[in-house]
Amino acid sequence: MTQSPTLFHRLASASLIGLIALCIAWEMWLAPYKPGGSIWVLKVLPLLFPLRGVLQKNIYTLQWSSMFIMFYFMEGVVRAMGDAELISRGLAGLEIVLSVLFFISAIYYVRPYKKIAKAAKKKAETESSASN
Incomplete structure (x- = not known):
């Protein structure tokens, strides 16, 4: 399989946006704790913090958000294990899939950059010890 950073970035971005949309729809309309919407919709707010950095391909943001x-x-x-309603368990399953998809795609997107940084660090250490 050819690893494409663009593909992994697109998957990470799409899964993060999908997770934001899922959390809003879940807690407002699909299966809220209380009819008419739930305060639990606020759980989407932390997902907004990494959104800009992920969309801009910021390596550091992709690392910590993973x-x-x-x-x-x-x-x-x-x-998925504890909710009584079938729809809520299904939405939980979708949340699991989206979060795992984001995790894997973010890790694979960052991977080549980490290898480059390790190689540069090793080269700098070698040059530093050779000059001493």
Whole structure:
């Protein structure tokens, strides 16, 4: 499989946007805790922090948001196992899929840049020790 940074960036961006849309729709219309919408829609706010950096291909943002997204994975697992309504469990399953897709695509997008940074660091250390 040829690794395409553009493909991984698009997948990360699409899954993050999809997760934002899912969380809003879930808590406002599809299966809110209370009829008419729930205060739990505020859980989407932390997802907005990395959005700009992810869309701009910021490596640092993709790195920290790949760890941050695991909170949404955990919420999806808990709600898939614990919610009584079938629709809510299905939405939780979709949340799991989107968070895992973001995690994997962000990691694979950042991977080549990490290799370049490691090689540059090793070269600098070698040159530094050779000059001493």
